[in-house]
Amino acid sequence: MAKLTINEDACKGCSLCTRVCPKHILELNREKLNAKGYHPIHCINMDECIGCASCARMCPDVVFTVER
Amino acid sequence: MAVVFEKTKMLTDVPFHYCPGCTHGIAHRLLAEAIEELGKEDEAIGVAPVGCAVFAYNYFNCDMMEAAHGRAPAVATGIKRVHPDKLVFTYQGDGDLASIGTAEIIHAAARGEKITTIFINNAIYGMTGGQMAPTTLEGQVTTTSPYGRKKEHCGLPIKMSEIIATLDGAAYVERVSMHDVPNIIKAKNAIKKALQYQIAGKGFSFIELLSTCPTNWGMTPADALEWLKDNMIPYYPLGVKKEVEL
Ligand SMILES: Cc1ncc(C[n+]2csc(CCOP(=O)(O)OP(=O)(O)O)c2C)c(N)n1
Ligand code: SF4
Ligand code: SF4
Ligand code: SF4
Ligand SMILES: [Mg+2]
Numbered sequence: 669m670a671k672l673t674i675n676e677d678a679c680k681g682c683s684l685c686t687r688v689c690p691k692h693i694l695e696l697n698r699e700k701l702n703a704k705g706y707h708p709i710h711c712i713n714m715d716e717c718i719g720c721a722s723c724a725r726m727c728p729d730v731v732f733t734v735e736r
Numbered sequence: 737m738a739v740v741f742e743k744t745k746m747l748t749d750v751p752f753h754y755c756p757g758c759t760h761g762i763a764h765r766l767l768a769e770a771i772e773e774l775g776k777e778d779e780a781i782g783v784a785p786v787g788c789a790v791f792a793y794n795y796f797n798c799d800m801m802e803a804a805h806g807r808a809p810a811v812a813t814g815i816k817r818v819h820p821d822k823l824v825f826t827y828q829g830d831g832d833l834a835s836i837g838t839a840e841i842i843h844a845a846a847r848g849e850k851i852t853t854i855f856i857n858n859a860i861y862g863m864t865g866g867q868m869a870p871t872t873l874e875g876q877v878t879t880t881s882p883y884g885r886k887k888e889h890c891g892l893p894i895k896m897s898e899i900i901a902t903l904d905g906a907a908y909v910e911r912v913s914m915h916d917v918p919n920i921i922k923a924k925n926a927i928k929k930a931l932q933y934q935i936a937g938k939g940f941s942f943i944e945l946l947s948t949c950p951t952n953w954g955m956t957p958a959d960a961l962e963w964l965k966d967n968m969i970p971y972y973p974l975g976v977k978k979e980v981e982l
Contacts, residue, residue: 680757688916724741728757730743733739
């Protein structure tokens with residue numbers, strides 16, 4: 669069991685996190701724009717998250733908090 | 737559940753102004769986490785450069801000074817000599833450190849100043865619109881080398897870590913990369929080690945982080961990381977270039 673908290677407004681939609689997630693559960697949310705005007709990242713299947721924090725380590729804008 | 741990752745308190749709440757996918761943000765976080773993990777939050781004093789990281793003083797949650805272009809090592813020298821008990825770092829780009837500030841960095845290292853320099857090598861002048869830097873690779877296209885950097889005209893790129901490692905005052909010198917998660921973890925360990933050399937009073941410490949500038953390289957952030965891996969690492973080999981006994 670893991671929990672991902674996403675600071676949506678800090679996301680710049682660079683997609684670097686999506687490349688490093690071993691579960692491929694991170695995607696840009698094309699339905700949404702954040703305060704900066706980017707499509708923010710969202711998790712499409714929280715149940716699969718293993719809390720490895722690879723996304724958090726790759727993200728240049730410190731968007732993620734990870735609990736496990 | 738336990739927190740396995742959260743934003744370090746050594747970073748302020750101010751959002752980074754960097755372009756999407758720019759590795760300056762990763763480098764800031766690694767340095768901030770290293771300071772926090774060493775328990776030196778209240779001792780740290782940083783010197784910001786001129787370059788895209790000019791606003792670094794807004795992001796690090798410690799005292800910061802802004803230096804004139806390339807002069808951060810001279811400013812840090814003054815701070816450290818007045819406050820020898822503080823943990824003093826400079827954060828500088830390749831235009832700042834390897835071009836206009838070459839004299840300052842070489843002599844700070846030669847004098848063995850007990851400061852730590854974080855050197856962001858993105859092979860370009862990012863802030864001013866992508867001009868050629870001394871670190872720009874042979875053949876690399878920039879706004880001032882539109883046909884690619886030519887050896888006959890500009891020589892080959894300067895390897896700053898190797899130069900610094902030749903100087904007696906340098907205690908710890910390592911080149912690292914930020915192109916994937918394992919290397920990002922290694923990069924933080926390198927920064928931490930460099931700070932430990934300063935804390936132990938061993939001399940000058942220097943970490944070069946191979947970095948990207950997706951905007952001026954004209955690539956997506958992901959392609960820029962691949963380009964770094966395929967082109968920069970062969971020319972700028974990773975690893976420890978100098979290490980005195982700690
Ligand atoms: C004395 C002086 N000369 C030139 C400039 C213009 N200038 C600003 S930033 C910069 C280069 C920055 O490149 P780098 O240090 O590589 O930082 P980056 O933006 O790539 O992180 C230059 C030449 C200046 N601000 N001051
Ligand atoms: S913590 Fe790991 S598994 Fe979960 S979203 Fe991030 S990278 Fe994917
Ligand atoms: S790496 Fe960070 S800024 Fe980039 S898309 Fe993922 S969450 Fe957003
Ligand atoms: S111009 Fe380049 S170095 Fe500067 S913030 Fe943008 S991507 Fe980063
Ligand atoms: Mg640069």
